[in-house]
Amino acid sequence: MSDAASSDLLALVQVHYQDLLRLLTRRLGCASLAADVVQDLCVRLRELGGDASAAIANPRAYLFRMAGNLATDHQRRARAIQRHLSPDPVPDALACDRPAADDVLHQRQRLLALRAAIDALPPRCREVFLLHRFTGLSHPEIARRLGISVSMVEKHVQRAMAQCRDHLRRLDG
Known part of the structure; x- marks a missing residue:
């Protein structure tokens, strides 16, 4: 993808910003997280620059797919952090019946x-x-x-x- 294609995609983000925000808010359940994911999308598009070689047949679909993938990544990271912070409860077999x-x-x-x-x-x-x-x-x-x-x-x-x-x-x- 050329720098021109990257900047075209960034311009397309501006055109579809509200649609992307609505989609991601529904998916993530939080408008501020959705805005963060759109920001991540813009960063990723800038990082792509001229590295991608395949031409994009449908830039809008590409944009929305990329936003959806970033939202999925965010949800996975959040679940991993949650699992790390909230250990599994102690099984009943190991729970102590003694009072505190x-x-x-x-x-x-x-x-x-x-x-x-x-x-x-x-x-x-x-x-x-x-x-x-x-x-x-x-x-x-x-x-x-x-x-x-x-x-x-x-x-x-x-x-x-x-x-x-x-x-x-x-x-x-």
């Missing part, structure tokens, strides 16, 4: 706060609460075992629960 370290730390802090709340209870209240929550005894069973009324068991459990809830609320801020 910060979750473990937070739960340990909550457990320590509960222990402190239980330790701060009066002895009888603490005993009732532990029998109820950790031994699984019913209120009447606790009342019989400790020789107190069911109503008193309920009050001790309510007091212990309120104290635990208050300690956790202070911890959670």
Whole structure:
């Protein structure tokens, strides 16, 4: 292709600039990327200069084909970069079921706060609460075992629960 043919193609880019831009915008989904590809097309046409030996039978078709090929190249490069930046997700077989370290730390802090709340209870209240929550005894069973009324068991459990809830609320801020 002679320099004259190259400059004729550049002039043809100017004539069909809007058509090229519309085509490439549809294909790439972005007007600024389409404008970049048209700019790349102009650079390539200048680089060709007199190096190409075959005569172009249909310059407009050649231009649009070249623009389409440049768009395809751009999409391939973008996918390659995306693959490099976004590694494949970890397969389920390799995923760890263990909780995150910060979750473990937070739960340990909550457990320590509960222990402190239980330790701060009066002895009888603490005993009732532990029998109820950790031994699984019913209120009447606790009342019989400790020789107190069911109503008193309920009050001790309510007091212990309120104290635990208050300690956790202070911890959670």
